[in-house]
Amino acid sequence: MAVSTIYSTQALNSTHFLTSSPSSSSSKQVFFYRRHQSQTNRRFNTIITCAAQQQTVVIGLAADSGCGKSTFMRRLTSVFGGAAEPPKGGNPDSNTLISDMTSVICLDDYHSLDRTGRKEKGVTALDPRANDFDLMYEQVKALKSGIAVEKPIYNHVTGLLDAPELIQPPKILVIEGLHPMFDERVRDLLDFSIYLDISNEVKFAWKIQRDMAERGHSLESIKASIEARKPDFDAFIDPQKQYADAVIEVLPTQLIPDDNEGKVLRVRLIMKEGVKYFSPVYLFDEGSTISWIPCGRKLTCSYPGIKFDYAPDSYFDHEVSVVEMDGQFDRLDELIYVESHLSNLSTKFYGEVTQQMLKHADFPGSNNGTGLFQTIVGLKIRDLYEQLIANKATAPAEAAKA
Numbered sequence: 421m422a423v424s425t426i427y428s429t430q431a432l433n434s435t436h437f438l439t440s441s442p443s444s445s446s447s448k449q450v451f452f453y454r455r456h457q458s459q460t461n462r463r464f465n466t467i468i469t470c471a472a473q474q475q476t477v478v479i480g481l482a483a484d485s486g487c488g489k490s491t492f493m494r495r496l497t498s499v500f501g502g503a504a505e506p507p508k509g510g511n512p513d514s515n516t517l518i519s520d521m522t523s524v525i526c527l528d529d530y531h532s533l534d535r536t537g538r539k540e541k542g543v544t545a546l547d548p549r550a551n552d553f554d555l556m557y558e559q560v561k562a563l564k565s566g567i568a569v570e571k572p573i574y575n576h577v578t579g580l581l582d583a584p585e586l587i588q589p590p591k592i593l594v595i596e597g598l599h600p601m602f603d604e605r606v607r608d609l610l611d612f613s614i615y616l617d618i619s620n621e622v623k624f625a626w627k628i629q630r631d632m633a634e635r636g637h638s639l640e641s642i643k644a645s646i647e648a649r650k651p652d653f654d655a656f657i658d659p660q661k662q663y664a665d666a667v668i669e670v671l672p673t674q675l676i677p678d679d680n681e682g683k684v685l686r687v688r689l690i691m692k693e694g695v696k697y698f699s700p701v702y703l704f705d706e707g708s709t710i711s712w713i714p715c716g717r718k719l720t721c722s723y724p725g726i727k728f729d730y731a732p733d734s735y736f737d738h739e740v741s742v743v744e745m746d747g748q749f750d751r752l753d754e755l756i757y758v759e760s761h762l763s764n765l766s767t768k769f770y771g772e773v774t775q776q777m778l779k780h781a782d783f784p785g786s787n788n789g790t791g792l793f794q795t796i797v798g799l800k801i802r803d804l805y806e807q808l809i810a811n812k813a814t815a816p817a818e819a820a821k822a
């Protein structure tokens with residue numbers, strides 16, 4: 421590769437070399453980007469090349485560990501079609517999932533301290549000091565502008581930082597994890613952001629179910645881990661919800677007085693008004709305040725039933741619309757009745773929400789508002805992507821006309 425220019429910067433306590441090579445085609449530029457970190461305890465990150473033509477749409481998904489990010493990602497990827505898989509022939513412990521349209525990268529890969537390092541320094545993975553936001557920003561920015569990156573891998577099996585993996589710029593890049601909206605520079609790169617806000621009671625119930633049943637942890641160790649993370653969760657993770665375009669809030673039901681089982685859930689979809697390419701979903705009549713119990717002839721409900729609410733509201737000083745579902749479905753095929761009363765769903769055909777929910781009936785939350793709202797947000801993201809792409813395609817023509 422003929423190298424024409426070399427830039428060197430001293431930002432981020434590291435030395436950067438960005439070289440650009442002229443290409444025979446003026447519409448294609450090839451970059452070779454090497455980042456040599458001055459901290460000797462970490463590896464080199466070399467970012468290599470690719471045609472920087474397409475622009476990647478970037479979605480941020482924030483939540484604490486064990487709050488349903490992976491489940492949400494599976495629903496989202498399914499809306500775009502095709503199965504998501506780890507990079508072929510790569511590290512078996514990679515956290516990345518790639519499908520035709522989407523690449524999902526896990527921000528745990530930007531932990532700057534491995535498990536031992538965190539223990540030695542007495543910090544949790546939620547602490548910004550345990551994460552490399554400079555590298556996160558550089559790499560998300562590179563991917564967004566069509567440049568492939570070599571991203572580190574945090575290995576959850578060993579607790580170590582593994583050799584990096586090559587990530588090509590996808591059509592849709594989802595960055596999921598603890599801090600997608602923490603760093604202002606990264607936040608500004610997001611075309612849409614989601615926060616999964618799981619109340620403590622529900623988080624505890626889910627953690628117990630997963631970590632005891634699937635990972636063999638004791639009840640005491642789960643309690644201790646939740647308690648140990650709480651201060652950093654409150655300080656660094658939870659505040660990100662104020663920046664989210666959509667928040668899915670999961671709370672205990674209000675339909676059963678003093679419920680402490682945590683099985684029936686009240687789920688709220690909080691949607692910011694005025695977000696470009698995103699128009700909030702509504703029930704019956706846009707902008708009004710509605711309470712609806714759909715149980716009856718067209719929807720089978722057993723105790724404690726189902727209740728929907730819809731209203732305008734404010735959230736961290738932003739105007740929002742909120743659709744709420746408390747309770748759970750007995751028969752998922754009857755969801756079509758509820759779907760037909762919701763508007764602005766961005767479906768491509770009548771019944772698409774119900775079809776998606778039935779397709780993944782075995783995913784956690786398929787019988788309640790978590791699955792329903794995750795599916796709806798997936799459809800809204802598809803719509804946002806299509807609008808962004810269509811807008812980009814017409815923009816040069818409009819500019820030429822002017």
Ligand SMILES: Nc1ncnc2c1ncn2[C@@H]1O[C@H](COP(=O)(O)OP(=O)(O)OP(=O)(O)O)[C@@H](O)[C@H]1O
Pocket residue numbers: 483484485486487488489490491492626627629630784785786790791
């Ligand atoms: N909507 C839901 N309803 C009930 N349980 C759920 C729901 N979503 C997730 N869970 C439970 O929480 C567990 C964690 O879900 P998931 O793996 O999707 O979370 P995660 O945020 O990706 O976790 P991690 O970051 O730790 O990998 C699941 O095994 C399941 O038991």
Ligand SMILES: O=C(CO)[C@H](O)[C@H](O)COP(=O)(O)O
Pocket residue numbers: 484485528535545546575576577579598
């Ligand atoms: O909050 C987390 C996000 O998934 C993890 O706890 C963090 O990534 C550290 O992982 P591990 O516990 O495997 O060392």
